[in-house]
Amino acid sequence: MEASYKSYAHWRAEIIEKARVTLDADYCKGRMAALANAHDPSTKAFLKAYGEEHRDQVLKWFEQALAES
Numbered sequence: 335m336e337a338s339y340k341s342y343a344h345w346r347a348e349i350i351e352k353a354r355v356t357l358d359a360d361y362c363k364g365r366m367a368a369l370a371n372a373h374d375p376s377t378k379a380f381l382k383a384y385g386e387e388h389r390d391q392v393l394k395w396f397e398q399a400l401a402e403s
Contacts, residue, residue: 345395362400369393 339345
């Protein structure tokens, strides 16, 4: 997976096909909660690697995936 996704469709394909993750409601809600928690260790690592702007975009994509689930 990469940090510079071109679109929601690109991100979704990477998550589903390469990471082999099912974007069901439970997964989306869990990732959204973790990414919104600045004290979560995985979020700290994500922010260090990719920054807040990318985290905010990924949160929006999880919201969209949740709406589609």
